[in-house]
Amino acid sequence: MRLNIYLTGVGGQGLVTFATVLGDAAIRAGYKALVAETHGLSQRGGSVDVHVRIGDIDAPLIPRGGADVIVAFEIIEAFRAVDYANEDTVFIVNRRLIRPPMIKQKIPSINELENLLRKNIRKLYVVDAYSDAAKLGNIIYENTIILGALYSILRLNQYIPQGVIEESIKMNLRRDIDKNLRAFTIGLKYGNAK
Amino acid sequence: MSNCIIRLMLGNHAIAHGAMEAGIAVAAGYPGTPSSEIIEYLLDNGREFGVYAEWSSNEKVAYEVAYGAALAGARSIVTMKHVGLNVAMDPLMSSAYTGVKGGFVIITADDPGMWSSQNEQDNRWVGLHAYIPVFEPYDPQNAKDLVKLALEFSERHGHPVMMRTVTRVSHVRGPVTVCSPEKPRYSEGYVKEPRRHALVPANARTLKGELLRRWSTIEEDVEDAPHVYIDGNKNLIITSGVAFTYALEAVKNYGVKASILNVVTPVPLPRKVITDAVTRADKVIVIEEGDPVLEQQLKALLYDEDIRVPIMGKMENLFNRVGELTINSVMDGLTKALGIVNPLTSIKTISIDYSPPQRPPVFCPGCPHAASFYELKVSTARSGARPVFSGDIGCYSLGINNPFNEQDLLTNMGSSLGLGMGIYHGTNGKTLVIPIIGDSTFFHTGLPALVNAVYNKTPMLILILDNRVTAMTGGQPNPTSMISIENIAKAVGVDYVRTIDPFDTKKAQDTITEAMSVVKGGGVAVIIMRRGCALEATRLNRGHVARYYVDANACRACGICYNLIACPAIVPLENRKAWIDPNMCVGCSVCAQVCPYNAIKPEGNVKEWLGKWAEM
Ligand code: SF4
Ligand code: SF4
Numbered sequence: 001m002r003l004n005i006y007l008t009g010v011g012g013q014g015l016v017t018f019a020t021v022l023g024d025a026a027i028r029a030g031y032k033a034l035v036a037e038t039h040g041l042s043q044r045g046g047s048v049d050v051h052v053r054i055g056d057i058d059a060p061l062i063p064r065g066g067a068d069v070i071v072a073f074e075i076i077e078a079f080r081a082v083d084y085a086n087e088d089t090v091f092i093v094n095r096r097l098i099r100p101p102m103i104k105q106k107i108p109s110i111n112e113l114e115n116l117l118r119k120n121i122r123k124l125y126v127v128d129a130y131s132d133a134a135k136l137g138n139i140i141y142e143n144t145i146i147l148g149a150l151y152s153i154l155r156l157n158q159y160i161p162q163g164v165i166e167e168s169i170k171m172n173l174r175r176d177i178d179k180n181l182r183a184f185t186i187g188l189k190y191g192n193a194k
Numbered sequence: 195m196s197n198c199i200i201r202l203m204l205g206n207h208a209i210a211h212g213a214m215e216a217g218i219a220v221a222a223g224y225p226g227t228p229s230s231e232i233i234e235y236l237l238d239n240g241r242e243f244g245v246y247a248e249w250s251s252n253e254k255v256a257y258e259v260a261y262g263a264a265l266a267g268a269r270s271i272v273t274m275k276h277v278g279l280n281v282a283m284d285p286l287m288s289s290a291y292t293g294v295k296g297g298f299v300i301i302t303a304d305d306p307g308m309w310s311s312q313n314e315q316d317n318r319w320v321g322l323h324a325y326i327p328v329f330e331p332y333d334p335q336n337a338k339d340l341v342k343l344a345l346e347f348s349e350r351h352g353h354p355v356m357m358r359t360v361t362r363v364s365h366v367r368g369p370v371t372v373c374s375p376e377k378p379r380y381s382e383g384y385v386k387e388p389r390r391h392a393l394v395p396a397n398a399r400t401l402k403g404e405l406l407r408r409w410s411t412i413e414e415d416v417e418d419a420p421h422v423y424i425d426g427n428k429n430l431i432i433t434s435g436v437a438f439t440y441a442l443e444a445v446k447n448y449g450v451k452a453s454i455l456n457v458v459t460p461v462p463l464p465r466k467v468i469t470d471a472v473t474r475a476d477k478v479i480v481i482e483e484g485d486p487v488l489e490q491q492l493k494a495l496l497y498d499e500d501i502r503v504p505i506m507g508k509m510e511n512l513f514n515r516v517g518e519l520t521i522n523s524v525m526d527g528l529t530k531a532l533g534i535v536n537p538l539t540s541i542k543t544i545s546i547d548y549s550p551p552q553r554p555p556v557f558c559p560g561c562p563h564a565a566s567f568y569e570l571k572v573s574t575a576r577s578g579a580r581p582v583f584s585g586d587i588g589c590y591s592l593g594i595n596n597p598f599n600e601q602d603l604l605t606n607m608g609s610s611l612g613l614g615m616g617i618y619h620g621t622n623g624k625t626l627v628i629p630i631i632g633d634s635t636f637f638h639t640g641l642p643a644l645v646n647a648v649y650n651k652t653p654m655l656i657l658i659l660d661n662r663v664t665a666m667t668g669g670q671p672n673p674t675s676m677i678s679i680e681n682i683a684k685a686v687g688v689d690y691v692r693t694i695d696p697f698d699t700k701k702a703q704d705t706i707t708e709a710m711s712v713v714k715g716g717g718v719a720v721i722i723m724r725r726g727c728a729l730e731a732t733r734l735n736r737g738h739v740a741r742y743y744v745d746a747n748a749c750r751a752c753g754i755c756y757n758l759i760a761c762p763a764i765v766p767l768e769n770r771k772a773w774i775d776p777n778m779c780v781g782c783s784v785c786a787q788v789c790p791y792n793a794i795k796p797e798g799n800v801k802e803w804l805g806k807w808a809e810m
Contacts, residue, residue, distance in 0.1 A: 011555065023367055034333070034368045036365065036366045036367075038309060038365075045554075045557075047553045056446075057443070058440075058443050059436075060366045060439065062521075063538050063541075064541075066538075077550070077553075079548055080550050085543065086542050087544060089544075100552065100553040101762045102757075107551065116546065121544070139777055
């Protein structure tokens with residue numbers, strides 16, 4: 001088994017925590033996992049990507065065109081990730097737009113961006129994690145909702161039992177565990193609908 | 195080994211834990227990406243086991259602290275990023291002469307690709323230069339194993355050992371077997387040995403001979419390091435460090451037929467191990483991260499041994515010499531060398547006809563530096579001055595970006611003052627120079643430069659942006675929490691010293707304007723702009739944060755707030771009016787002060803919140 005998961009988003013969105021929960025769950029389930037973060041100026045606002053590789057792997061970085069799944073925490077960043085995609089790559093895109101500050105160029109609306117993705121990507125799942133999280137009371141649950149979506153869409157239960165990933169959430173998030181577990185369950189619904 | 199468990203661990207945490215398993219007593223470092231998490235881990239987890247760890251004021255001091263401990267016989271490590279090692283070069287070169295008593299490992303994290311650095315620098319050269327052996331790990335588990343081995347090796351030879359990591363080892367998380375720490379090995383007491391420890395010329399001359407003798411036993415001993423040889427083919431790939439993992443992927447998954455030799459010690463080379471492997475090969479391909487350090491030495495070695503096989507690597511431009519290796523670049527080189535097809539190039543990638551806008555890193559919402567740069571810009575523009583902004587290393591380096599453009603030079607830690615003085619004198623006093631330096635950088639190497647400015651009577655306006663932490667690397671503490679920068683500046687003879695809050699925009703502008711006139715009169719002026727890092731302030735005060743919002747009726751869409759302070763929380767709407775994202779705003783109040791139409795209003799108890807923030 002070899003799974004290449006490419007995460008992309010904006011500094012401050014918690015990609016590293018997400019990747020840690022996922023990687024730790026994979027190891028708890030008996031697989032090898034490598035998580036490589038590229039953060040430059042370590043704080044926020046810039047584009048960030050994290051490579052998560054699970055299974056029969058040695059090197060930390062995913063080859064170009066080699067992602068099995070691309071998870072975009074922000075919709076503009078989904079476009080930047082296409083280098084890592086091939087025709088079969090599953091895209092999971094959070095319906096959220098974070099405007100780059102100080103950009104003179106006009107930015108398409110979120111609907112325009114979504115349509116552009118739909119036109120070009122076969123296996124596209126758009127998730128509404130931001131509003132789901134707001135409904136749950138705090139946007140910090142956005143990540144865990146996306147994790148649930150990833151888990152169900154990729155049918156990761158073949159490799160990582162749900163109990164194991166929940167265990168990893170408990171160990172790595174530490175705060176607001178109950179809400180986070182709820183958020184994970186909310187995310188699971190995205191695996192059923194296309 | 196019964197109480198060991200496998201955990202997903204960051205490479206740097208694995209290194210720190212490995213050092214604890216090897217019984218280190220003392221650890222010192224200066225933060226710098228990608229090395230910072232080693233000392234952080236030891237501060238969090240080492241104390242309960244009796245490990246002494248500290249953030250030192252710079253790398254040279256850190257080096258001396260750990261080196262001194264090792265001279266006394268304790269086991270110790272020192273950590274820093276690649277360029278940090280330059281600051282420590284002075285004691286480093288001497289430490290090879292004196293040797294050490296306790297195990298002493300210098301951990302230096304290189305940053306190929308310059309994700310967060312001013313240059314790429316391969317510190318394996320330093321090992322060659324200084325007669326210090328270099329160990330190079332390839333993944334987090336290997337890094338943990340090697341730090342233990344390096345400490346033992348160092349103690350066995352009474353000699354410092356360097357461990358060189360790269361971003362893709364230090365900042366990778368992988369499975370690591372974690373065991374209980376050993377009791378820290380402190381020294382029983384320092385034994386005076388002036389003939390060895392005091393490097394006056396007569397002693398140093400004797401020690402150089404000893405050093406060379408030690409070096410030849412080290413050369414023999416590295417033969418027994420855990421080099422990996424995977425036999426399979428007449429093509430031989432020789433790697434060190436993370437390059438090994440790419441070679442493995444190439445052989446296992448992408449149809450490359452080759453043997454692999456991974457060398458644990460690129461300095462000095464294990465000559466026998468290498469010649470054994472090479473004599474079985476028709477062709478040698480060297481893959482390494484950074485410069486062709488392995489390749490150059492290998493070519494010299496094979497010349498000595500009279501072995502002639504084709505050797506290819508970075509010197510033949512088979513692999514990229516700028517930036518870090520990737521599996522794509524490694525496969526490009528390998529397939530070229532072996533004359534086979536690269537399966538990675540036949541993957542059907544996709545493209546979409548929309549190029550997303552760049553997203554350069556920006557100051558965080560509520561960053562006090564953004565306010566300082568705004569105020570500096572306004573006051574210098576108003577007075578018609580055209581100063582040279584001499585920047586420095588830290589979060590505030592981002593002042594180089596739009597809309598501030600206030601870093602004209604920026605080369606290394608503490609350079610803002612020194613280069614500024616050079617520009618002042620080089621232009622025969624015709625330039626108004628404004629060095630901009632952070633609190634940690636000031637204590638790092640700004641301090642001696644400030645002394646020089648006063649001593650050599652060089653007029654400058656020095657802005658010290660004191661946000662109470664070393665923020666760029668993640669908020670490590672530094673002397674600013676204990677030692678008054680004001681008193682230091684006064685003590686070294688600066689007459690004009692002022693402290694202002696960058697969140698008080700009016701006062702900040704007035705003070706900068708006043709200080710510029712002091713400088714024009716030939717004086718040195720120091721302004722300390724003090725306000726805690728926004729990230730730290732909100733982290734420490736969850737639940738107290740107040741916010742601001744834009745009153746849409748009052749906003750006249752002038753754009754001043756979003757164009758001049760560039761807070762990421764302020765978003766221009768389609769109608770060019772401003773909107774503040776409530777999930778991002780941290781209530782610093784700067785936009786409200788800047789808005790000429792009073793359209794930005796507080797929400798929550800702003801006074802109390804800003805008061806709490808000011809306590810940092
Ligand atoms: S108060 Fe204004 S400048 Fe400060 S963080 Fe909020 S939106 Fe940004
Ligand atoms: S500065 Fe004031 S008036 Fe101008 S865009 Fe911002 S909120 Fe609106």
